[in-house]
Amino acid sequence: MRKRLHQRDDSHNSDVKSRLRKKEEKQSPSWLKRGLFGLLVLFLAPVSIKFLLDLIQHFVYTHRVRVLFFNDLSQPADFSLNHTINMYLTSEEGISLGVWHTVPDRLWKEAQGKDLDWYQKSLTDGSPIFIYLHGNTGNRAAPHRVGVTKVLSALGYHVLVPDYRGFGDSAGEPTEPGLTTDALCIYHWVKAHSGNSLVIIWGHSLGTGVSTNTAVKLADQGVIFDGVILEGAFNSARQEIPVHPFIWYYWKYPGIGIFFPKPWDRNVVVFPTEENLKKMKSPILFLHSEDDHLVPIPIAQQLYEVALNAQNAERVKLVTFDGSLGYLHNGLYRDPKLPGILKILCDEHEHTYTDKEEIVLWMNTVGPYHNRQETYKYFSLPFCVGKKKTINHYHETLGEALQGVELEFSGLEINFKDEVMQKNYCEIDLDKAKRDAFVYAIKNHYWYQMYIDDLPIWGIVGEADENEEDYYLWTYKKLEIGFNGNRIVDVNLTSEGKVKLVPNTKIAMSYSVKWKKSDVKFEDRFDKYLDPSFFQHRIHWFSIFNSFMMVIFLVGLVSMILMRTLRKDYARYSKEEEMDDMDRDLGDEYGWKQVHGDVFRPSSHPLMFSSLIGSGCQIFSVSLIVIIVAMVEDLYTERGSMLSTAIFVYAATSPVNGYFGGSLYAKQGGRRWIKQMFIGAFLIPAMVCGTAFFINFIAIYYHASRAIPFGTMVAVCCICFFVILPLNLVGTILGRNLSGQPNFPCRVNAVPRPIPEKKWWVFMEPAVIVCLGGILPFGSIFIEMYFIFTSFWAYKIYYVYGFMMLVLVILCIVTVCVTIVCTYFLLNAEDYRWMYGLFQTSFYFGYMAVFSTALGIMCGAVGYMGTSAFVRKIYTNVKID
Numbered sequence: 001m002r003k004r005l006h007q008r009d010d011s012h013n014s015d016v017k018s019r020l021r022k023k024e025e026k027q028s029p030s031w032l033k034r035g036l037f038g039l040l041v042l043f044l045a046p047v048s049i050k051f052l053l054d055l056i057q058h059f060v061y062t063h064r065v066r067v068l069f070f071n072d073l074s075q076p077a078d079f080s081l082n083h084t085i086n087m088y089l090t091s092e093e094g095i096s097l098g099v100w101h102t103v104p105d106r107l108w109k110e111a112q113g114k115d116l117d118w119y120q121k122s123l124t125d126g127s128p129i130f131i132y133l134h135g136n137t138g139n140r141a142a143p144h145r146v147g148v149t150k151v152l153s154a155l156g157y158h159v160l161v162p163d164y165r166g167f168g169d170s171a172g173e174p175t176e177p178g179l180t181t182d183a184l185c186i187y188h189w190v191k192a193h194s195g196n197s198l199v200i201i202w203g204h205s206l207g208t209g210v211s212t213n214t215a216v217k218l219a220d221q222g223v224i225f226d227g228v229i230l231e232g233a234f235n236s237a238r239q240e241i242p243v244h245p246f247i248w249y250y251w252k253y254p255g256i257g258i259f260f261p262k263p264w265d266r267n268v269v270v271f272p273t274e275e276n277l278k279k280m281k282s283p284i285l286f287l288h289s290e291d292d293h294l295v296p297i298p299i300a301q302q303l304y305e306v307a308l309n310a311q312n313a314e315r316v317k318l319v320t321f322d323g324s325l326g327y328l329h330n331g332l333y334r335d336p337k338l339p340g341i342l343k344i345l346c347d348e349h350e351h352t353y354t355d356k357e358e359i360v361l362w363m364n365t366v367g368p369y370h371n372r373q374e375t376y377k378y379f380s381l382p383f384c385v386g387k388k389k390t391i392n393h394y395h396e397t398l399g400e401a402l403q404g405v406e407l408e409f410s411g412l413e414i415n416f417k418d419e420v421m422q423k424n425y426c427e428i429d430l431d432k433a434k435r436d437a438f439v440y441a442i443k444n445h446y447w448y449q450m451y452i453d454d455l456p457i458w459g460i461v462g463e464a465d466e467n468e469e470d471y472y473l474w475t476y477k478k479l480e481i482g483f484n485g486n487r488i489v490d491v492n493l494t495s496e497g498k499v500k501l502v503p504n505t506k507i508a509m510s511y512s513v514k515w516k517k518s519d520v521k522f523e524d525r526f527d528k529y530l531d532p533s534f535f536q537h538r539i540h541w542f543s544i545f546n547s548f549m550m551v552i553f554l555v556g557l558v559s560m561i562l563m564r565t566l567r568k569d570y571a572r573y574s575k576e577e578e579m580d581d582m583d584r585d586l587g588d589e590y591g592w593k594q595v596h597g598d599v600f601r602p603s604s605h606p607l608m609f610s611s612l613i614g615s616g617c618q619i620f621s622v623s624l625i626v627i628i629v630a631m632v633e634d635l636y637t638e639r640g641s642m643l644s645t646a647i648f649v650y651a652a653t654s655p656v657n658g659y660f661g662g663s664l665y666a667k668q669g670g671r672r673w674i675k676q677m678f679i680g681a682f683l684i685p686a687m688v689c690g691t692a693f694f695i696n697f698i699a700i701y702y703h704a705s706r707a708i709p710f711g712t713m714v715a716v717c718c719i720c721f722f723v724i725l726p727l728n729l730v731g732t733i734l735g736r737n738l739s740g741q742p743n744f745p746c747r748v749n750a751v752p753r754p755i756p757e758k759k760w761w762v763f764m765e766p767a768v769i770v771c772l773g774g775i776l777p778f779g780s781i782f783i784e785m786y787f788i789f790t791s792f793w794a795y796k797i798y799y800v801y802g803f804m805m806l807v808l809v810i811l812c813i814v815t816v817c818v819t820i821v822c823t824y825f826l827l828n829a830e831d832y833r834w835m836y837g838l839f840q841t842s843f844y845f846g847y848m849a850v851f852s853t854a855l856g857i858m859c860g861a862v863g864y865m866g867t868s869a870f871v872r873k874i875y876t877n878v879k880i881d
Contacts, residue, residue, distance in 0.1 A: 071141055073169050076100050079146050083108035083153070085119045091165065091185040095178070098169040099162040099186065100140055102153050106354075106486075122158070123194040127352055129158040131186055135205030135232075135330075139168030144330040148202070151333050155342060156354050156486065158197075162186050164210075176213070176271060183214040200227040205294070205329065208233035209271025216276045225282035229342075232288060232329050233303050234295045235274050277307040283315045285341070287332055291323030312711055351453055351522065352486050353416040359452060359481075359488070361414055362407035366441070366448040366461065376703060378448055379408055381441055381461070382434040384426035384509055386411025407451065412511055414452075417483065420513040422476065428507040435503050438462060442471045452481065453488040455525065459495050472498040477511040482518035489518050489525040544803070547780040547810045554776070554817035599827065599871060600744040601752065602668035610668065611680040614661020616861020619684065619854055621653045622646060623808060630801040647716075650684075651723045657681065658731025659739075660861075666740030673736060681728035685720045687853065745876040772822075777859055780814045781807050815859045816866030823867045 076084035084102040091097050101119050103111050104127055111119070123129060130152050134145050140161045152159045164179045165172030172178065183201070190199055203211030208230040215225050277284070284307050288300035297320065304318040319341055321327055332338060343357060353359065363378035379385070388411045412425055428434065442462040450457045462473040476497030482490030499507050520527075603609045626646050633641075661680040662673060670676060696708045784807045788798055798804075 073098055073139060073141055073163075076102075079141050081146065081149065083111040084149075085111075085114075085116060087116055087119075089162070089185060089189055091178075091182045095165050095172045095182070096170060097162050097165065097182055097185070098140070099160055100149070102149050102159040102161070104156040104158065105153050106156060120193050123190065123197065126195075126197055127156055127158055128198040128200060129160065129190055129194055131183070131190060131199065131201045132159060132161045133183055133201065133203045133207030133210045134161070134163075134167075135207055139163050141168070144333060145204075147333040148204075151339060152342070154354075155339055156352055158194075160186060160190060176209075179210045180213040180217060183210050184217060187214065187218070198226045200229065201225055202229040202231065203233070204231040205234070206271070207231075209273050212273045212276035212280065213271065215280050215282055219279060219281060227283045227285065228280070229285045229287060230273075230303070231286075231332060232292055232295050233273060233286060233300055234271075235299055235303065274303060274306050277303060278310045280307070281311065284311070284317070286316075286318040287321075287338075287341075288318070289321045289323065289325070289327040289329070289332055291326065292329050294329045351488065353488070354486065355416055356418050357416045359414040359416055361410040361412050361479075362451040363410050364407055364449040364451060364456075366446055368444045369447045369460075370445065375449075377408065378450075380703065381446070382428060382430075382437055384428050385409075386413070386425040388413050410450070414479075414513055416486075416488075417515050418513070419515055420511070422478075422510050422512040424508045424510045426509050428509065430501065430503060430505050430507055432503045435501050438473055438501055439471045442473075443468070450493070452479075452491045455488065455491045456529070457491055457493045459493050462501075463498070471501045473501055473507060475499050475507055475509050477509075479511065479513045480516065481513065482516050482520065484518050484520060484522060487522045489520040489522055490528070542783075544806065547807070547814075550776060550780055551810055551813050551817075554814055554821075558817045558820050599875065600742075600746055601748050602670075606665055606668040606670050607672065607676050607679065610661045610665035610670065611676060611683050612857055613664055613861045613864055614657040614659075614680045615683050616857040616859070617660040617865075618650070618653050618657035619858040620812075620862060621656050622650050623858065625649045625653070627801050627805045627808065631805065647719070651719055651727070654681065654724045654727035655731030655734070658728040658733075659735035661735070662732030663735035663739040666736045667742050669742075673732065677729055677732040678725075680732070681725050682720065684854065684857075685724060689716060689720070745872055774818075776818050777811055777815045781811050811859065812862050815863045819863035819867045820870045823871065827871075 071078060074086045076086055081100065081102055083105070084100050087099050087101060088096045089099055103119065103122050107122065111122075132145065132148060132152075134140060134142070140163050145161060149159045149161055162182065163170040164174055164182050166174040170182075187199070187201070201211050201214065203209070211228055211230065215228055218225065286300055286304050286307075288295070288297055290297050292300075300318065300320070304316065307316045310316075321332060321335055325331075325335065327334065340358060363383075365375035366378050366381055367375035388409075414420070430438075438461065442464055446461040447458050448461060450459070457479075459477065460474065462471060464471050474495035474497060476495070478494040478496055480492045480494070481488060482492075497510065626642070626649055629645055629649075630642065657680050658677060662677065665673060665676045692708070693713065696713070699708075784803060788804075
């Protein structure tokens with residue numbers, strides 16, 4: 001029975017298997033079709049993309065994807081932005097961009113019910129302005145974009161969030177050139193309405209590509225962003241495709257990528273962020289989450305390295321956020337540390353703060369009080385650092401680097417309007433070596449310099465007792481900071497806590513911060529550093545009056561020469577035409593007319609002479625422009641700004657050098673114009689850089705803070721080769737072609753005329769006339785030079801640039817008049833060597849040889865220009881057979 005049941009079960013199982021086999025055979029064609037269809041979708045869809053360019057465009061710009069369908073973008077209050085206005089800007093014909101402008105939180109009450117005109121005017125309040133360029137999905141109302149806007153507004157910044165063309169309620173269809181044009185439109189609109197406010201561009205995801213494209217476009221026009229923030233940056237648009245949420249699965253299969261490059265290029269969708277970073281000169285801050293699922297963190301690190309190599313660690317920063325926080329690609333705005341990071345980027349140089357906002361105390365240099373130029377890093381003395389994390393100096397300029405300004409973070413915690421009672425911040429473990437270092441500093445009266453919000457503070461290291469047997473260190477820094485509104489207007493330091501220096505002891509360093517309200521205006525906060533009596537001395541005004549009298553005298557003297565003496569000469573020469581040959585020969589023994597055939601003879605060294613004249617003209621242009629800028633902008637309030645401005649202006653005025661030097665060299669028959677161009681371009685830079693670099697090696701040996709970093713030296717050399725030289729070449733070509741033809745009023749004799757022996761030979765020699773002629777120009781400026789040198793070598797700030805402009809004008813007039821008189825004396829002595837040494841007419845030897853040489857070259861060029869016009873004028877009226 002059991003056997004029969006087993007047999008039945010076996011037969012039943014075989015029947016079931018048979019039926020299943022037949023069913024599978026019947027269904028197999030259906031699975032085959034589905035498999036083939038899947039392969040068709042997976043492999044043929046990318047091929048179709050090769051021909052469907054609009055599909056590729058949609059993969060990059062998912063502007064058609066709407067998350068919020070029924071929200072009105074013209075009503076930003078619907079998104080809890082109640083101090084925001086909606087507006088529309090025209091990017092180009094037919095393209096209207098929807099833009100939100102959010103004002104700082106502190107203005108939210110005042111902003112209620114205000115119109116567009118009020119919002120535009122608010123941009124001039126001095127607060128930093130952020131232009132936020134969003135990613136490739138949705139519009140400006142996306143939650144994370146609203147979140148970023150709120151963070152920035154709470155920090156006291158203006159925020160403009162535009163939708164690119166095709167996004168949100170903006171017209172048009174997105175393309176890479178179009179998005180870049182839109183960003184440029186927003187930037188130019190902001191600059192036109194914001195005055196001198198700090199403007200920072202923040203790009204997120206696709207916006208990082210738009211930001212770098214825009215930065216490079218503006219850099220080509222000579223415009224550098226105040227700052228660029230790149231959040232979730234990618235290498236290029238094509239590298240973003242594999243992680244696009246709608247097509248990532250195509251890239252799971254080998255060989256698919258070969259179908260994309262050509263349509264990609266035809267669509268002009270590149271966004272070459274990596275290549276752009278190599279060309280950018282703006283400060284850059286990278287923000288990236290370690291768990292970013294769309295752009296992996298290694299891409300951000302790679303881009304950071306590229307930007308770092310293109311600039312330096314002071315201007316390029318990378319801030320990463322722990323992956324465990326779950327910020328992914330869009331959530332960085334939620335991080336509580338983000339406001340502090342942004343404040344370092346903006347507020348220190350915009351000088352606006354909110355309550356309890358971090359204030360940075362920078363330590364600069366230390367050195368002997370009686371020698372301002374001998375400075376060392378603050379921490380070259382064994383001072384200790386506070387416990388707070390170090391913050392790098394973000395905005396170091398070329399001028400700061402050349403002047404040895406190297407700020408180091410003190411490590412002290414200071415917050416706006418937050419008072420700190422006396423508090424220890426570190427301890428110095430004083431061994432014998434450290435004690436000896438402090439003793440040496442105290443013996444030499446070392447002072448240190450610090451900065452808070454760009455305001456300098458000075459303090460003394462320590463003091464000795466009367467017998468100089470015991471030495472004491474000041475250990476307590478008592479800071480008193482004055483504020484007016486949201487700005488710092490005054491800082492005072494009192495050194496207390498005198499502690500005797502005893503080896504093998506520990507010395508506690510402490511500080512305190514007291515805040516007080518002040519009525520000082522922010523614009524006047526540097527007045528306390530200016531010494532009014534420094535420029536109110538009677539001798540200062542007497543020197544100006546004396547210079548004016550000298551100008552009147554010299555102008556009168558030159559006028560007398562031109563109007564009376566020359567008129568008599570012309571009358572005498574007119575009578576000579578009526579004489580016979582014998583009488584004419586007798587009357588032709590003296591006078592400036594006798595050298596008309598030699599006076600326009602080329603100088604003995606035309607190449608060097610023309611290079612000096614061209615350099616002098618450029619120095620005069622630089623002096624004039626820099627003084628005007630200093631009068632308008634108060635450059636003394638910013639570290640290194642005067643030197644940075646001078647370097648920029650010198651490079652920009654290189655065509656002036658080439659034009660005047662090249663045209664003069666061509667007029668004098670010079671043929672080696674390329675050599676002349678090189679000498680003219682590098683004459684002043686070689687002199688200045690050679691002297692500076694020589695001194696720099698000494699500074700490096702002594703570990704002084706004045707040592708110029710090697711990277712800065714390379715940057716200066718690059719400016720010379722890649723900016724000054726090409727611009728000088730342009731000026732030389734223009735000078736040779738436009739005014740390089742000789743146009744002398746008298747022809748030059750083939751054989752030089754012998755110079756007659758002078759009755760007063762000692763006083764008529766060119767070298768003697770140069771030295772005597774230099775006395776008057778020197779006398780017209782030496783009082784002002786005293787004040788300038790005093791501000792350079794001592795603890796004074798020169799700020800009366802109106803006086804400097806007046807002295808420059810007087811100097812030019814005096815130099816021209818003196819050279820004309822000296823030249824007339826030489827020509828009357830029938831000495832046609834009127835071009836010898838004129839560049840040295842006001843040359844004097846001072847403590848700064850480079851400054852004196854540059855001043856001498858400038859005065860020589862000015863004197864030559866004036867005298868050349870005089871000589872041409874008098875010989876134009878001479879009748880020559």
